[in-house]
Amino acid sequence: MLPAFVPMRSLRSCAHRGSILQINTPSQPVPSFVLFSLGFRPFFLLASVYALISILLWGGIYVYGWTMPRLPFSTMHWHAHEMIFGYGMAVAAGFLLTAVRNWTGLDTLRGYPLAGLAALWIGARVAGWIFPGQALPMMALDLMFDLWLAAAVFRPILRAKQHDQIGIASKLVLLMLANLCFYLGVSGVLEQGIVWGLHCGLYVLLALVYSMARRVLPMFIERGVGYPVKLRNRVWLNRAVIYVFVLFLIADVFWQNVPVTAALAGLLFAAHAMRLAGWHTRGIWDKPLLWVIYAGYGGATFGFLLKALAPFTSLPPSLALHAFALGGIGMITAGMMARISLGHTGRNIGHHSRLLAPAFMALCAAYVARVLLPIIAPEHTLWWLGIAQTAWMVAFASFVWVYAPILVKPRADGMPG
Numbered sequence: 001m002l003p004a005f006v007p008m009r010s011l012r013s014c015a016h017r018g019s020i021l022q023i024n025t026p027s028q029p030v031p032s033f034v035l036f037s038l039g040f041r042p043f044f045l046l047a048s049v050y051a052l053i054s055i056l057l058w059g060g061i062y063v064y065g066w067t068m069p070r071l072p073f074s075t076m077h078w079h080a081h082e083m084i085f086g087y088g089m090a091v092a093a094g095f096l097l098t099a100v101r102n103w104t105g106l107d108t109l110r111g112y113p114l115a116g117l118a119a120l121w122i123g124a125r126v127a128g129w130i131f132p133g134q135a136l137p138m139m140a141l142d143l144m145f146d147l148w149l150a151a152a153v154f155r156p157i158l159r160a161k162q163h164d165q166i167g168i169a170s171k172l173v174l175l176m177l178a179n180l181c182f183y184l185g186v187s188g189v190l191e192q193g194i195v196w197g198l199h200c201g202l203y204v205l206l207a208l209v210y211s212m213a214r215r216v217l218p219m220f221i222e223r224g225v226g227y228p229v230k231l232r233n234r235v236w237l238n239r240a241v242i243y244v245f246v247l248f249l250i251a252d253v254f255w256q257n258v259p260v261t262a263a264l265a266g267l268l269f270a271a272h273a274m275r276l277a278g279w280h281t282r283g284i285w286d287k288p289l290l291w292v293i294y295a296g297y298g299g300a301t302f303g304f305l306l307k308a309l310a311p312f313t314s315l316p317p318s319l320a321l322h323a324f325a326l327g328g329i330g331m332i333t334a335g336m337m338a339r340i341s342l343g344h345t346g347r348n349i350g351h352h353s354r355l356l357a358p359a360f361m362a363l364c365a366a367y368v369a370r371v372l373l374p375i376i377a378p379e380h381t382l383w384w385l386g387i388a389q390t391a392w393m394v395a396f397a398s399f400v401w402v403y404a405p406i407l408v409k410p411r412a413d414g415m416p417g
Helices: 040-062 075-104 112-130 136-159 163-186 193-224 235-255 258-279 282-286 288-308 317-343 356-376 378-408
Strands: none
Touching: 040 075, 040 112, 040 317, 040 378, 075 112, 075 136, 075 163, 075 193, 075 317, 112 136, 136 163, 163 193, 193 235, 193 258, 193 282, 193 288, 193 317, 235 258, 258 288, 282 288, 288 317, 288 356, 317 356, 317 378, 356 378
């Protein structure tokens, strides 16, 4: 979710070799079980494994007609919910628990408490299958996880009086409320709860990812392309995007006014395209850890164009939603997890596995198959879905193969973390 939120003055002080998050790190001994020494380790591992397993299940159900235990809601809603509140929240937890520790100089969860939080996340993922047709066990575990994570992030921020980070952490509260809204809909308490919860969850998570890109992508590019370059980050544009996005969310989810939503989406497309143009330099395309984030940002931005064209076309709304999800969340979070995992385990981010570029290309292929090919040849949509799901699984199988050993082993430089 996500490395959006390191203050720029802190980012400038980071060494190229390490992670952007290696700032003001507390000197604490490493727990005997390395996996739970910092938040990024268990949650990036869980997120990447779950990205693989959940899409394998979803592909089997949707494309091949597998029969699965009865869930408390439809399998379509399960897929959407688990991508947002399962995968997405795991990535957010891994980033924020690590980043907040470095921003504040205060410990976040580690050891047994971190293992307990991870256990809650796992429990929420499997409860729907263990208790067929019952929403309460899944809801209880899921919301307990959301609440504990929010408390674990807010506590050091408030103790350190870093009030400028509260806006970032508050997105966890909004995600928790969206999740609650979803479960109220499942339980029949809130008529529109499922739709509101899923759409709000997606948009808040997307906002988290966009905030990350705004803060760190220009710095990554400037330091990573190998030659001097100065990119632009316009303050007025940054503020305008936030305000327009809030209006867009309200118009699309609650007001459901298609013309207004389309107009606001058009503004967001233009604004984000302007950002991308200001951040471009040719050296991006030689660095997989740069181009996957840049391409993911562009893929999400294309989703706003699809929303803007909605009143004039018969394209299904799911295309825009998958542009946001595959581009803005899938590709960007994969790139950020790859970079952070290298930096925070004492490895040189310039010397990564050769599997990374093919894995990221597979994510791009998934985006093309799920978003673009159905526009060109909608009569073959089921084929495109199968290809997209396969490409996604190839990407995350490669990611797990490369990063699982890194995430469970001590740092390469012998430092704690």
